[in-house]
Amino acid sequence: xxxxxxxxxxxxxxxxxxxxxxxxxxxxxxxxxxxxxxxxxxxxxxxxxxxxxxxxxxxxxxxxxxxxxxxxxxxxxxxxxxxxxxxxxxxxxxxxxxxxxxxxxxxxxxxxxxxxxxxxxxxxxxxxxxxxxxxxxxxxxxxxxxxxxxxxxxxxxxxxxxxxxxxxxxxxxxxxxxxxxxxxxxxxxxxxxxxxxxxxxxxxxxxxxxxxxxxxxxxxxxxxxxxxxxxxxxxxxxxxxxxxxxxxxxxxxxxxxxxxxxxxxxxxxxxxxxxxx
Amino acid sequence: xxxxxxxxxxxxxxxxxxxxxxxxxxxxxxxxxxxxxxxxxxxxxxxxxxxxxxxxxxxxxxxxxxxxxxxxxxxxxxxxxxxxxxxxxxxxxxxxxxxxxxxxxxxxxxxxxxxxxxxxxxxxxxxxxxxxxxxxxxxxxxxxxxxxxxxxxxxxxxxxxxxxxxxxxxxxxxxxxxxxxxxxxxxxxxxxxxxxxxxxxxxxxxxxxxxxxxxxxxxxxxxxxxxxxxxxxxxxxxxxxxxxxxxxxxxxxxxxxxxxxxxxxxxxxxxxxxxxxxxxxxxxxxxxxxxx
Numbered sequence: 345x346x347x348x349x350x351x352x353x354x355x356x357x358x359x360x361x362x363x364x365x366x367x368x369x370x371x372x373x374x375x376x377x378x379x380x381x382x383x384x385x386x387x388x389x390x391x392x393x394x395x396x397x398x399x400x401x402x403x404x405x406x407x408x409x410x411x412x413x414x415x416x417x418x419x420x421x422x423x424x425x426x427x428x429x430x431x432x433x434x435x436x437x438x439x440x441x442x443x444x445x446x447x448x449x450x451x452x453x454x455x456x457x458x459x460x461x462x463x464x465x466x467x468x469x470x471x472x473x474x475x476x477x478x479x480x481x482x483x484x485x486x487x488x489x490x491x492x493x494x495x496x497x498x499x500x501x502x503x504x505x506x507x508x509x510x511x512x513x514x515x516x517x518x519x520x521x522x523x524x525x526x527x528x529x530x531x532x533x534x535x536x537x538x539x540x541x542x543x544x545x546x547x548x549x550x551x552x553x554x555x556x557x558x559x560x561x562x563x564x565x566x567x568x569x570x571x572x573x574x575x576x577x578x579x580x581x582x583x584x585x586x587x588x589x590x591x592x593x594x595x596x597x598x599x600x601x602x603x604x605x606x607x608x609x610x611x612x613x614x615x616x617x618x619x620x621x
Numbered sequence: 622x623x624x625x626x627x628x629x630x631x632x633x634x635x636x637x638x639x640x641x642x643x644x645x646x647x648x649x650x651x652x653x654x655x656x657x658x659x660x661x662x663x664x665x666x667x668x669x670x671x672x673x674x675x676x677x678x679x680x681x682x683x684x685x686x687x688x689x690x691x692x693x694x695x696x697x698x699x700x701x702x703x704x705x706x707x708x709x710x711x712x713x714x715x716x717x718x719x720x721x722x723x724x725x726x727x728x729x730x731x732x733x734x735x736x737x738x739x740x741x742x743x744x745x746x747x748x749x750x751x752x753x754x755x756x757x758x759x760x761x762x763x764x765x766x767x768x769x770x771x772x773x774x775x776x777x778x779x780x781x782x783x784x785x786x787x788x789x790x791x792x793x794x795x796x797x798x799x800x801x802x803x804x805x806x807x808x809x810x811x812x813x814x815x816x817x818x819x820x821x822x823x824x825x826x827x828x829x830x831x832x833x834x835x836x837x838x839x840x841x842x843x844x845x846x847x848x849x850x851x852x853x854x855x856x857x858x859x860x861x862x863x864x865x866x867x868x869x870x871x872x873x874x875x876x877x878x879x880x881x882x883x884x885x886x887x888x889x890x891x892x893x894x895x896x897x898x899x900x901x902x903x904x905x906x907x908x909x910x911x912x913x
Contacts, residue, residue: 434636443629458901460847462866463894466873467650490643551734553850569736607725
């Protein structure tokens with residue numbers, strides 16, 4: 345009897361958790377495939393009666409949404425690449441080499457992750473403007489690399505520490521330089537850690553809003569979150585909710601698949617990155 | 622020994638360089654500009670004003686109100702996230718079918734850009750066609766036709782609700798990681814000593830996950846104090862929901878192009894930086910950095 349009650353409580357909680365996490369996406373999806381007359385219905389139905397894909401066509405025909413997707417992909421991709429290259433080298437030094445001031449270096453790098461982004465928003469805008477980098481990909485990639493370096497270095501140095509040290513020692517004995525050792529032996533051995541870190545950096549940069557909103561000021565330069573947040577209708581008062589929901593589904597679906605496919609890696613990276621008590 | 626230091630120097634240099642140019646230098650510039658009066662218009666004159674921007678800050682009712690909103694948002698949302706996150710972690714720590722899939726679904730709200738999920742919630746909170754508004758009406762929380770995002774007080778609760786929605790599963794996953802490393806022998810030993818389920822929970826589980834909860838809590842506090850995306854998208858800071866970061870961007874990026882507001886905006890940035898630094902120091906201490 346007692347066991348049955350526990351079971352019921354457990355399953356109810358599990359169902360509640362899944363609904364909590366997934367319902368908004370379900371709602372976005374069915375809103376995106378409802379025709380306008382069903383969408384703007386004061387008693388919204390949980391299951392669509394009529395299905396249309398017109399919103400998915402309009403997202404690309406009435407606005408440059410495919411260009412926004414491309415912008416986000418280029419910025420997030422380049423950020424991931426650069427953050428990994430710089431982070432691998434710094435992370436390896438912190439993990440394996442002895443040098444004075446390691447705690448100071450690591451504290452400085454970690455301190456950046458706690459910066460309120462808005463504190464450097466104004467001066468960064470001035471710096472980027474003087475370098476003519478407003479409305480350019482580089483103008484976003486540079487700040488993003490810097491914002492993601494703390495996480496990259498921290499997670500990777502944790503990862504490098506776990507690697508067996510014997511292989512590296514043998515290579516050093518054979519006269520291999522640290523740089524070659526790093527790029528031809530350590531990096532290939534660390535692909536799981538690199539994938540986890542790279543995913544986190546990619547998701548971070550894909551999702552960033554404040555800098556993207558401020559440094560990209562033309563609609564054809566917007567990244568995806570900015571484009572969706574600033575969606576405009578034909579008139580000032582009309583908000584094209586069906587299209588917004590379609591755009592949301594288009595860009596969240598790949599992220600959801602990515603997360604489901606790499607869940608273990610992401611959880612590893614997250615636990616190492618934020619909470620290492 | 623000497624050589625190893627030199628190698629380390631070259632390996633770390635790129636990281637330090639990027640961080641210095643894109644984070645520390647702009648931060649220094651922000652401090653510097655907060656003592657000046659200047660505008661973003663090309664060709665405008667920069668004038669030293671000493672502490673005037675800070676004096677104005679202390680008397681700016683909008684800044685003080687926003688400080689209150691930010692603290693309210695932080696305290697309420699982080700409390701809910703911690704409590705619900707712990708409960709959620711305890712649930713998904715149990716054994717049940719499809720557990721892996723359930724845990725994966727918990728990553729989804731975290732992985733979606735806040736700006737985008739805020740738009741989804743804005744639609745669900747729509748005063749006429751929003752499904753959550755309808756649900757709240759049925760439950761009697763709000764009167765029919767109430768514009769949730771247009772009502773002072775209610776709007777802030779809606780924003781907190783969205784933040785809690787996004788972050789609770791994330792907290793749960795961090796706490797779950799701590800639950801998973803508690804050795805089964807400890808429970809076994811407690812059971813042999815005659816401890817019942819409730820005693821085992823408070824004497825074994827709680828003390829062992831408390832450090833993780835603590836670190837996650839400070840981490841979330843840091844994040845909540847600088848909240849921008851969800852507020853900007855849901856209300857643009859209207860109806861008493863404006864937070865410090867939203868006001869700061871408004872002064873720096875909207876006002877500073879027409880008037881000499883950039884210095885004042887920088888002073889707000891410094892204030893936000895100082896508030897967050899206090900928590901950042903606590904966080905860094907709690908990480909107990911140790912390197913050989």
